[in-house]
Amino acid sequence: MINSKKSIITRYILLIIFSLIAIFPMIYMLSTSLKPNGALYEFPPKFFPDKNELTLENYKYILNESKFMRNFFNSIYVSVIAVIISSIVSTGLAFVIGRFKNKFTKIIFSCLIVTMVIPGTTLIVPQFEMAVKFKIINSLSGLIPFYIAWVIPFSTFMIKGFMENIPNSIIDAAEIDGASIFQVFYKIAVPLAVPAIASVSIFNFLSSWEEFPWANTVINDTKLRTLPIAITGFFGQHQFTQWGYVFALSVLSLIPVVVIFISFQKFFISGLASGGVKG
């Protein structure tokens, strides 16, 4: 495209404004977490802390309390297991639905798509009843199966697109060589679908990592809390909210997410892009 210098400069200025708006609340959170955790609200509120009031006391408190380390590992445990299982089972489903088109697989696929329309939280009452019956209330294993079930439709939908695009010739050649369906699956289909599986796994990790309503309903024990529940746990615990602690724990819980995002940026983009272009 032919662009004049002036329009390029306008673009940069607008982009800088948008980016500042996007990160402003995050910077405010970071700066509040570095201020002393004294009053309910400081007056005047300052966007940046003064040099002499900069402190790590909030972080020290969080890191010294063993329960927050537990919360951190609970979140890791739940998210990692949910991601591993959901990507394995969704890849299997996507392979069969994408490569074997018949009435049965079509019905299954439409069932999956229809449930994507229904918000997961609408099912919370019957799911709660199930969790009580299965005695998985107030336990981390009460979270995992539901997290897996929630992401199966979207994961299958995304990976199926990749499965459909594998050239027939490759699979036919393997069949002539006498490969079984299992062999075609893990020797050909899975390696070729790795980008889709990776991007789906990242999204699933995030959705388990940040899940709030279900964990908040099922988990009572402070030691069994995941991070989002631990963060909101500061409210109502005392007369006033300790915003310094809230934001210090928030910043700590964001670190793994940002690390994953920056290391796998490519998959974030490609995953969303393939979904979007396909429509």
Next chain:
Amino acid sequence: MQIKNNSSKFQLGALMAPGLLIFALFTIYPIFRLLIASFHDWTLASMVKQPFVGWNNYKTVFSDKTFWISFENSIVYALVTVPGQMFLGLLVAILIDGIRKISVGFRVLNYLPVITSWVIVSLIFKYIFNTEGLLNYFLFNILHITSKNVRWLDFRWSGLWVAMFLGIWKGVGWNMVVFLAALQQVPKVLYEAAELDGCKPIRKFFAITLPSIKGSVLFAWVMLTIGAFNVYTSIKLITNGAPAHKTETLLTWMYYKAFSTGEFGYSAALSFIMALTLCFLAIIQFKIMKKKDE
């Protein structure tokens, strides 16, 4: 591929079974349970025996004022945040599409709100918009626009606006990525030809850009509408329905009825009404886009 013999059938079954089992047990079964529960009297008082009550729960929902308030709030939330996010996301995508240097940097910064959890961003917004918070300090003490600290979170529409503002702010990055991917596939030749014909930028947008990215627009529209009705955490943490349930959305009200007052039958009926509304909306959305295709 062909299904040749029983062994292949078995292998196909084995590949599908785990996923189908989890899906059937934890998603499909609850949907049917929900449907059944919505026709039964199920409260804390009738925990063990749940008598069949026909359409009673639905009647109670439809005659409940707070249901209609939460319905209205959810609709307004969708009507404001969906176009808001799409417009700003598309704008940022177009801006980034036209530059070379540090475009990845802008992408990363604008995507940060998307990956930050709803719990965290809701609490930051609550902190900023609180009566003693940063926003009021700027408006009252520095800019002197307001004559006193405004209690943003204590009124229906201003409370909802904070949540809607949050929804838009958090969603721009997602839309940016979706639209940017689509924009990069538009053949540049089309733009060059249009420029030779002396096309103005706005005309180029409506004649070339928009038709070329229609698939992504539909995708975003459907996904965001579902997402808008999914709003729960931000309302729960920012206003918690206050004042007097005026800022409840469908999900927060459903949750309140189930877990604070124990009216599970009511909640089930409300959930079902919501699910049907969303299915209906999705069908309409697909129909509209198909018509435009022809």
